[in-house]
Amino acid sequence: MATVSLTVNGKVMSAEASADTLLVNFIRENLGMTGTHVGCDTSQCGACVVMVNGDSVKSCTMLAVQAEGTEVTTVEGLASNGDLHPMQQAFHDNHALQCGYCTPGMLISSIDLVTKNPNATEAEIRHGLEGNLCRCTGYHNIVKAVQAGAAEMKG
Amino acid sequence: MPDGNTGIGAAVKRKEDGRFLTGKGRFTDDINRPNQTFAYFLRSSVAHANIKNVDTSAALTAEGVVAVYTNGDMEGVGGVPCGWGLTFQNGDPMVEPVHPILAAGKVRHVGDPIAVVIAETKKQAKAAAALIKIDLEDLPAVVNMTNAVEGGTLVHEEAANNICYDWAIGDKDEVDKVFDGADHVTSIEIINNRLIPNAIEPRVAIGDYDAVSQKYTLYTSTQSPHVIRLLMGAFVLQIPEHKLRVVAPDVGGGFGSKTFHYAEEAMVTWAAGHLGRPVKWTAERSESFVSDAHGRDHVTTAELALSKDGKFLALREKTYANMGAYLSTFGPAIATYLHSTLLAGVYTTPLIYSNIIAVFTNTVAVDAYRGAGRPEATYILERLVDRAARELGIDQVEIRRKNFIPPDAFPYQTPVALEYDSGDYEATLASALEGADVDGFEARKSKAAKNGKLRGVGYSTYVEACGAAPSAVAGALGARAGLYESANVRVHPTGSVTVFTGSHSHGQGHETAFAQLVSEQIGVDIDSVEIAHGDTDQVQFGMGTYASRSLAVGGSAIVKALDKIIDKSKKIAAHIMEAAESDIEFEDGTFKVAGTDKSMGFGEVALAAYVPHNYPLDVLEPGLEESAFYDPANFTYPAGCHICEVEIDPTTGVVEIVNFTAADDPGIVINPIIVEGQIHGGVAQGIGQALLEGCVYDDNGQLITGTYMDYTMPRADDLPSYVVSTESSRCTHNPLGVKGVGEVGTIGATPAVINAIVDALSELGVTDMPMPATPQTVWRAIQEAS
Numbered sequence: 001m002a003t004v005s006l007t008v009n010g011k012v013m014s015a016e017a018s019a020d021t022l023l024v025n026f027i028r029e030n031l032g033m034t035g036t037h038v039g040c041d042t043s044q045c046g047a048c049v050v051m052v053n054g055d056s057v058k059s060c061t062m063l064a065v066q067a068e069g070t071e072v073t074t075v076e077g078l079a080s081n082g083d084l085h086p087m088q089q090a091f092h093d094n095h096a097l098q099c100g101y102c103t104p105g106m107l108i109s110s111i112d113l114v115t116k117n118p119n120a121t122e123a124e125i126r127h128g129l130e131g132n133l134c135r136c137t138g139y140h141n142i143v144k145a146v147q148a149g150a151a152e153m154k155g
Numbered sequence: 156m157p158d159g160n161t162g163i164g165a166a167v168k169r170k171e172d173g174r175f176l177t178g179k180g181r182f183t184d185d186i187n188r189p190n191q192t193f194a195y196f197l198r199s200s201v202a203h204a205n206i207k208n209v210d211t212s213a214a215l216t217a218e219g220v221v222a223v224y225t226n227g228d229m230e231g232v233g234g235v236p237c238g239w240g241l242t243f244q245n246g247d248p249m250v251e252p253v254h255p256i257l258a259a260g261k262v263r264h265v266g267d268p269i270a271v272v273i274a275e276t277k278k279q280a281k282a283a284a285a286l287i288k289i290d291l292e293d294l295p296a297v298v299n300m301t302n303a304v305e306g307g308t309l310v311h312e313e314a315a316n317n318i319c320y321d322w323a324i325g326d327k328d329e330v331d332k333v334f335d336g337a338d339h340v341t342s343i344e345i346i347n348n349r350l351i352p353n354a355i356e357p358r359v360a361i362g363d364y365d366a367v368s369q370k371y372t373l374y375t376s377t378q379s380p381h382v383i384r385l386l387m388g389a390f391v392l393q394i395p396e397h398k399l400r401v402v403a404p405d406v407g408g409g410f411g412s413k414t415f416h417y418a419e420e421a422m423v424t425w426a427a428g429h430l431g432r433p434v435k436w437t438a439e440r441s442e443s444f445v446s447d448a449h450g451r452d453h454v455t456t457a458e459l460a461l462s463k464d465g466k467f468l469a470l471r472e473k474t475y476a477n478m479g480a481y482l483s484t485f486g487p488a489i490a491t492y493l494h495s496t497l498l499a500g501v502y503t504t505p506l507i508y509s510n511i512i513a514v515f516t517n518t519v520a521v522d523a524y525r526g527a528g529r530p531e532a533t534y535i536l537e538r539l540v541d542r543a544a545r546e547l548g549i550d551q552v553e554i555r556r557k558n559f560i561p562p563d564a565f566p567y568q569t570p571v572a573l574e575y576d577s578g579d580y581e582a583t584l585a586s587a588l589e590g591a592d593v594d595g596f597e598a599r600k601s602k603a604a605k606n607g608k609l610r611g612v613g614y615s616t617y618v619e620a621c622g623a624a625p626s627a628v629a630g631a632l633g634a635r636a637g638l639y640e641s642a643n644v645r646v647h648p649t650g651s652v653t654v655f656t657g658s659h660s661h662g663q664g665h666e667t668a669f670a671q672l673v674s675e676q677i678g679v680d681i682d683s684v685e686i687a688h689g690d691t692d693q694v695q696f697g698m699g700t701y702a703s704r705s706l707a708v709g710g711s712a713i714v715k716a717l718d719k720i721i722d723k724s725k726k727i728a729a730h731i732m733e734a735a736e737s738d739i740e741f742e743d744g745t746f747k748v749a750g751t752d753k754s755m756g757f758g759e760v761a762l763a764a765y766v767p768h769n770y771p772l773d774v775l776e777p778g779l780e781e782s783a784f785y786d787p788a789n790f791t792y793p794a795g796c797h798i799c800e801v802e803i804d805p806t807t808g809v810v811e812i813v814n815f816t817a818a819d820d821p822g823i824v825i826n827p828i829i830v831e832g833q834i835h836g837g838v839a840q841g842i843g844q845a846l847l848e849g850c851v852y853d854d855n856g857q858l859i860t861g862t863y864m865d866y867t868m869p870r871a872d873d874l875p876s877y878v879v880s881t882e883s884s885r886c887t888h889n890p891l892g893v894k895g896v897g898e899v900g901t902i903g904a905t906p907a908v909i910n911a912i913v914d915a916l917s918e919l920g921v922t923d924m925p926m927p928a929t930p931q932t933v934w935r936a937i938q939e940a941s
Contacts, residue, residue, distance in 0.1 A: 034185035035178020040440035044863035075178035099662030100175025101407030126872040138839030
């Protein structure tokens with residue numbers, strides 16, 4: 001066991017973790033933050049995507065000990081002072097979620113995507129989100145939401 | 156309706172979004188109980204074998220292990236029951252083998268659980284499971300249905316030739332006579348590919364037992380908590396309902412696969428009682444692939460008899476339906492009750508004969524997956540119609556119009572049991588033709604040809620029977636339960652409302668749509684309405700959510716309960732305002748005495764009911780709370796037209812959907828945003844079946860497509876944006892006029908896509924296209940044709 005310390009959503013946190021603990025399990029089980037989800041065991045579904053030092057990462061592909069000292073943002077950290085992040089708001093406005101299970105990872109991936117490519121086309125958005133599976137929405141409204149969120153984030 | 160914007164038809168943004176957007180959803184895996192243990196199932200790695208010995212001794216002494224159970228430890232525990240009983244054509248009951256919670260003597264599919272290890276941590280349970288020594292005697296695997304029915308190796312000794320039932324509907328002799336004299340017969344052979352539902356949330360179950368109250372609680376990711384309580388309590392564990400609570404909190408998608416009672420639910424509940432500690436099981440995705448019920452998997456030969464001018468005279472089909480190794484909750488119903496009865500489609504075909512042979516194989520159980528039987532029926536019909544039009548040289552739209560049940564023919568009795576109450580198939584066809592710009596297709600095709608691409612357009616006009624069902628009809632067709640829904644409306648003293656519904660929302664937006672109903676009926680703001688569901692201790696009863704039934708059946712139950720609330724409120728208002736009850740009018744949340752300026756708000760009446768100082772206590776009880784059960788008079792019949800346009804690169808076989816248009820008639824629309832979302836999602840799954848998804852077993856019964864690396868889930872860059880529109884013809888037999896929308900996408904979309912591919916390749920001589928139409932499959936078809 002090792003003590004892993006990192007900053008999650010702006011707060012310094014630390015907990016004990018075994019060497020083989022995945023970051024996603026560390027977040028869910030050791031830190032008790034269950035907004036980040038697990039949908040597969042082959043790093044395909046993207047339900048576990050979080051931001052690590054400003055890049056979206058499938059948190060099932062990283063060990064907790066590798067996250068030592070990093071800045072992590074999870075879905076719980078997107079809204080500030082009760083105001084939804086523009087991407088969260090865009091998902092709500094465009095009915096871009098149904099069961100809500102893929103939503104945390106989808107939001108983080110979308111924010112990363114449009115932060116790096118603020119003028120992403122529909123094709124670029126679709127390609128950029130191909131690592132996030134959604135079984136409910138058929139992606140139509142997710143794409144619309146990402147476009148709307150991108151416009152809002154550009155301000 | 157209040158403010159004119161939150162009642163029926165309003166595009167209200169979903170109330171439930173807030174918690175999901177901020178990571179505050181409460182899914183089953185988010186729940187942890189004090190002193191909890193973890194279960195890991197050791198599953199069979201082979202498809203068919205006798206279990207000679209299971210040695211758990213090393214596992215039992217491994218670090219952290221609390222218990223290890225095999226079938227022999229579970230005396231008195233029943234098998235997983237099947238909810239539907241069919242018969243052979245001669246009236247004999249279907250073969251219904253026991254489905255043990257843990258394998259008894261034999262394993263029958265890869266993933267069949269043999270033992271369960273319960274330990275202090277998940278990791279310890281999994282590590283200990285690796286120490287269990289299993290001595291298996293391999294048997295040949297029964298995988299292919301065609302081989303299975305020839306006998307030889309049997310999945311279950313009691314099922315001769317591996318046949319579960321051989322069932323039929325329709326008059327074969329009459330149908331055959333028409334075929335013998337018909338101008339033209341179009342034939343087709345179809346494999347409706349096996350699919351894996353793959354809700355993104357894997358199944359989770361937590362069993363808990365309170366020794367003080369001697370009460371069990373099961374937290375589980377299910378679509379139908381009361382059904383699970385009934386099946387597991389009464390048939391598996393013999394726990395009476397008042398000692399068993401089933402909680403289904405936020406559930407991350409279901410698509411049918413979370414409707415059924417699964418062995419793991421019973422296992423954790425039983426073990427919790429034995430150990431006196433909570434037991435949690437969370438499926439790994441690779442476990443989901445081999446333990447969640449699969450969908451479809453039909454092999455069909457079908458024929459359509461036509462006059463030379465394209466009028467449908469008769470249809471006959473024979474379908475082999477894969478049941479898998481055990482009968483899942485609704486398994487036997489899918490190919491019969493939900494498939495054969497839909498073979499008239501939107502057409503006036505006067506005679507139909509359908510013969511279904513249900514087959515046991517050494518594969519995971521097959522049950523309802525979004526659409527459940529109706530996509531299979533529609534696929535047969537729409538492929539047949541498409542092919543018949545090509546053979547007879549009739550336009551695809553024309554042949555459909557020529558055979559449509561006309562709008563003035565309703566109610567329309569089909570030759571396969573159903574009576575359609577309403578519909579306007581021309582309306583959705585016209586809407587789709589416009590949306591798809593079919594008139595411009597030839598120009599687009601020519602342009603594509605200049606770039607070396609082949610363009611095709613495919614049609615599908617469909618109807619579905621949903622809102623299951625009238626209990627009497629379901630019972631006559633083999634259901635072992637009723638299919639009504641219940642609602643309880645509790646008006647609180649200050650006028651806010653809690654509705655307890657037996658429907659379950661796992662993405663459908665009930666918390667919003669049902670609140671809109673309440674808002675419409677009694678005039679309260681939707682923010683003053685709470686929809687409670689998914690907990691058998693809270694909700695009186697329920698049959699759950701599947702078969703697009705929540706609004707049509709569950710919503711109607713809410714309306715019935717609200718009518719009782721309004722009736723009682725009128726009596727209260729009449730007493731207080733000293734008027735005759737017949738003079739009380741209720742409008743926009745206000746009770747008025749007709750012809751006067753006297754009025755009372757809904758909240759005032761509610762308060763009077765709970766503070767009955769001036770109240771007709773001699774004739775009315777205090778309080779304002781009413782329950783209703785609603786058993787529909789008929790199915791509902793959503794219908795529509797889907798048109799798909801594809802562009803194919805003949806050098807690679809890659810199919811691109813360049814335009815997808817869906818025009819659907821879901822009846823009256825409560826919330827257009829939610830309705831469109833349901834159509835989008837269903838269409839994506841329908842396209843998924845056509846182009847991407849295919850569950851593959853090898854000859855040894857090994858699941859080849861057992862991960863997301865192998866089973867192709869539709870991704871954002873596989874799919875187009877959709878052109879969606881709705882037309883509304885009112886359902887005539889429920890109070891809301893609603894029909895349903897959850898499954899129209901998987902029913903309508905799949906044949907439209909395949910018909911479009913066949914159209915694009917028809918100039919090369921291609922006449923058929925198996926699913927999924929992957930680039931390799933399409934490329935091969937092109938090579939073989941040329």
